[in-house]
Each structure stands twice: as C-alpha cells, then as structure tokens.
Amino acid sequence: MSTGTFDLDTAIRKIPNFPKPGVLFYDITSILTNPEAFSFCFNQMKELFRSRQLAGIAAVEARGFIFASPFAYLMNLPLVLIRKQGKLPGKTISRKYALEYGEAEIQLHVDDITHGGTYLLVDDLIATGGTLKASAELIREAGGNVEDIFGVIGLPFLPYESVLDDYAVHTLIQYHSE
C-alpha cells in the first residue's frame, strides 16, 4: 500500500466543546473505524522507525495502546504498558505529574524494561506532553532509554515541544490552534 498519499485530516473528526466548553477535541475514533486511515498510520510508523534499533514499544494508557499494540506486533517487539496507578499487578515504579487541576500517577512494571534498551514511546495525541515526559522518565528510571516519542496527532500550541525537548517527537499531523 502507498504510504504518502492519504489525507489523514479527512479522517479526524473535530468535536467542539469536548470535554469542556471552548475546547476543540480531535477525535481519533474516526481513524479507527476507517481501515484505510488506520493502515496509513502504521505504514507511516514503519517508515519512521523501521531502521531504529529498538528494544520495545511503550504504550501510554489507554488510547496509546491502540497504536502501540499493532506496531509492536508488526515489528515483532515487546510491548510495555504504562498504566494509571493500581492497574499493574507486578513490581512497579511510579511517577506523579501535574495536570491542569491536581495531579496524576502512572506506573510501569520495572522488570518489563531491558537494561540499556531503547524504547519508542507511543500515544495517540500529544498535547501538553506531561504524561509522555513522566512516561519517558519512568523508562529511564527502570534502566532503559527513550530517544523518540510518537503520536498520531500533535497539538504544539499546548505546548509539548518545550516539555519534551529531550526527545525527538514525531507526529503524522499537527493542528496549530484550538
């Protein structure tokens, strides 16, 4: 399948005032129900990362699972989950990070990371970058490396680029205003 010809914007539904008034929500579920659009994303991911020497793919709960899992399968690489607090049953390490209001906590199975291995961190959409920054730090704390972060959609106005400036951030499409 050709990888460069699909207009991904046409497959992304824009929903005003979700999850709160004034916010325009970029909805990836309309990619998922469109097999041409969904395949396009994985073809693009292969183009971006096929030459990397990766130890695994790390997936951020919950929508990150949707893009990380098929890519781990396609690359025949381990899939590592980064989950909200209390979901992982094994030995975990945790990190708290600030949200707009309050804070959140994510966890990683420490034994899922191969020491010295490089992990590609995957989410669906990159906005403030807070969850991804905390996720990358968890992987480093467990002995791994993160060089690249991938999201299907990037919202650089939010602004993730300064938050994630230790990493190469890759997106398939960017939107520049709310």
Add this chain to the structure above:
Amino acid sequence: MSTGTFDLDTAIRKIPNFPKPGVLFYDITSILTNPEAFSFCFNQMKELFRSRQLAGIAAVEARGFIFASPFAYLMNLPLVLIRKQGKLPGKTISRKYALEYGEAEIQLHVDDITHGGTYLLVDDLIATGGTLKASAELIREAGGNVEDIFGVIGLPFLPYESVLDDYAVHTLIQYHSE
C-alpha cells in the same frame, strides 16, 4: 509461523493477592513482552475468525484495546471502542451494569456501528462476563449484531458462561480455579 504449538500458559504470569488478598491474578502483560506469545494470540484469532463475515471489531477498554486493535488492522476491519463513561466525544449510548460492589457505566459511539453488521467483541480476559454482556447489548442497541466474543484467557468458574449464554465465547486458555 506455526499456530498450534506454543504453550500460552508459560507466558502468563500468575500473581497472588492482586488486586486483593485471596485473588490469583492472571497477568497478560507477560504475553505482551513476549513477541512469540503475542504473535501466537493473533495467529489463533485469525484461525478462529477468518471465515466470519464481520463488519468490525469491538474493543473493551482498556486491555481489550491491546488485542482488538492489531486484529482489526490484520483483518482490515473497522475498530470500534467501548469506553468508560465520559471518554467518547461523539454521540453515545450508555449502559450501566453491576459490579461486585456498586456499578459501572460504559459507552459506545452510536454512529460507529453499521446497521445489521456483525461485530466480534474482544477483551483480554473473560471473568464474570458483566462488561462483555453490557457491551454486546450496546452494539445491539446501536443496530449491530454480536455472535462471537473473544478473550485470550477465560475464568469459567466466575462464571461467565451463564452470563454470556447468548453468544459463542472463545478463549485461548482457561483456568478453572482461583
């Protein structure tokens, strides 16, 4: 790759006393970090469902996404998300169902379902069957059909078989006691 020779049990970590004392937790993250085990699951799913005339794959949040998403990609079929309340931005229908303590609510984008189409419902582990029963009912309410339900692991002692007796339930491995 051969599909019938992998001993999936060896790839499933058993963790006692999670999420509470007395419960033995069957951990699928040890499948995810084992590419041979992970590929085996999708090969088995292809064997089970390749001859079905499916309109799409329906995924139950959150671990269901991990197995439904690659399978939708492999089958070139739409992926439909069933999510916890408040996560889906479009027009939804909802269903509440009982948990051991209290209740939960799940939602579906009503426009994601093709009228008259048959959907394969996918989760990682089938235990009480409550979430899957509510999910199948949501798909039916939206105009679709569900005939088959798939989970990697089945715990029939809990006992999902009576709860899901309207459906053909498929699992790759069953455990018969806690």
